[in-house]
Amino acid sequence: MEEIMDEEDNRNNDDNSSNRNDVAPALIAVHPFHISVAVAIASELRVFDLKGNCSVTLKVDSGGSLHHDLIRAIQFGANGKLFVSAGDDKLVKIWKTDSWHCINTVNSEKRVSAVAISNDGHYVCFADKFGVVYVVDLQGLDEDKSLINRKATTILAHYCSIITSLEFSPDGKFVISADRDHKIRVTVFPKKPLAGAHEIQSFCLGHTEFVSCLAFAYSPDCPRGYLVSGGGDSTVRSWDMTFGTLLSTCEVGTEAGSLESNKREEDICHAVTCICTTSNGTSVAVAVQGLQGVILLNCDLSNGTLSTAKVVPIGGGAFIPTCLASSLSSDFLWMVFGVSSLSGVDSPSLLGVRVLSLSKKSATDATADEPMVLEDKEIPGGAKLLEKLQGSVSIEEKLFPVAAEAMKAAMRNLLTKKQYPAENREFRKRGRNDRKFKQ
Structure with missing residues (x-):
């Protein structure tokens, strides 16, 4: 616990530092019915209306503001009516997707690392980097405008560990939280969520490094589905969350290993950065550090087991996806690669968007579907969408490998626990802010 407090003190000091130069991955989220797509890069949120084929202007109340620091989490609600964004400015902003008006802004005590929306849209949960999960009650917001500034209430907490991912189960009965301590x-x-969540159903234990992302593989015939997780140990695992039973482990790091065979073994890191289930629930797309493409896994919903189906390379330079997204009503897998900033580079951010069609007909077998990366003109929204989401700044492709290395270092620094020699621990304890205040 003392080690976590040391690291949190360092982050607080960083918050007050004017030369802070954090690196955050670009994020992407797709409306569940493929109506709109949103990306976040640095402090900027960009939204494109796929149905109207036009860019979206975000609206905030008078006196309000958009995000002013790195956005770390974005998510659409299960019914598509709400969207949430949050990050290092300690603001959780809740948007109505029919008007893209910010209906509520919640202040967090610490920087936010993950968000989730309950399936009925009545509650928003968010987690901070000290391991606390909060809940905000949204019921009645449409009827009573005076309740727009509702406060967040603590619902549960991990033991002083950064929470990396937060999800509601498909049936809405459980809220699942993952952290950097393998849990x-x-x-x-x-x-009554405002009274706290005191009943733990299970712990899913098996990852040997931090857990980076969560998703669910399910279908109408299997409504509860199976929990799927990815982590820093280069594995994707499936679980029976009712009992916390590990059902399957897929070593995806081996698929990416050959791409970095010229590097020293200690420099190679194949952490899973994002996982996403497809519309039919039987496939899981995986993004891995260093992999210029995505790995598609088959999920057998009869027993929840995973197996590697195909590695799909992404053309167009060193495009290494940092985030993946899909919708319930399309066979498109949306991918984004980008970082918030790079030291010594004039451009404020790097961002690229690609779309993978999972149902393109194979050139060799007209009866078979073959995943294929769409050309820019084939992407829904076409040039308008790319101009809105990617921005007008032209980025040199030679910077993409630099960005990938920066993201790898940032992820490792954030989620890998620092190990200090015994002789340094007492010295670090004396320098902690809470000790200074007591003195």
Whole structure:
């Protein structure tokens, strides 16, 4: 715990530092019914209306503001009516997607690392980097404008560990939280969330490094589905979350290993950065550090096991996806590669968008579907969408490998625990802010 407090003090000091130069990955989220797509890069949120084929202007109340620091989490609600964004400015902004008006801004005590929206749209949960999960009650917001500045209430907490991912189960009965200390916690979402969530259903234990992302593989025939997780140990695992049972482990690092065979073994890191289930629930797309493409896994919903189906390379330079997204009503897999900033580079951010069609007909077999990366003109929204989401700044492709290395270092620094020699620990304890205040 003292080590976590040391690291949190360092982050607080960084918050007050004018020369802070954090690197954050670009994020992407798609409306569940493929109506709109949103990306976040640095402090900027960009949204494109796929149905109207036009860019979206975000609206905030008078006196309000957009984000003013790195955005770390974005998510659409299951019914598509709400969208949430949050990050290092300690603001959680809740948007109505029919008007893209910010209906509520919640202040967090610490920087936010993950967000989730309950399936009925009544609650928003968010987690901070000290391991606390909060809940905001949104019921009645449409009827009572005076309740727009609702406060967040603590619902559960991990033991002083950065929470990396937060999700509601498909049936809405559980809220699942993952952290950098290899743990996945399945908590029963109570009928009265503001009173706290005190019943733990299970722990899913098996990862040997930080857990970076969560998703669900499910279908109408299997509504609860199976929990799928990815981590810093280069594995994707499937779980029966009711009992915390590990069902399958897929070593995806081996698929990416050959791409970095010229590097020293200690420099190679194949952490899973993002996982995303496809519309039919039987495939899981995986993004891995260093892999210029995505790995598609088959999920057998009869028993929840995973197996490697195909590695799909992404053309167009060193495009290494940092985030993946899909919708319930299309066979498109949306990918984004980008970072918030690079030291010594004039451009404020790097961002590229690609779309993978999972149902293109094979050139060799007209009856078979073959995943294929779409040309820019084939992407829904075409040039308009790319101009809105990618921005007008032209980025040199030679910077993409630099950006990938910067993201790898940032992820390692954030999620890998620092190990200090015994002789240094007492010295670091004396320098902690809480000790200074007591003195």
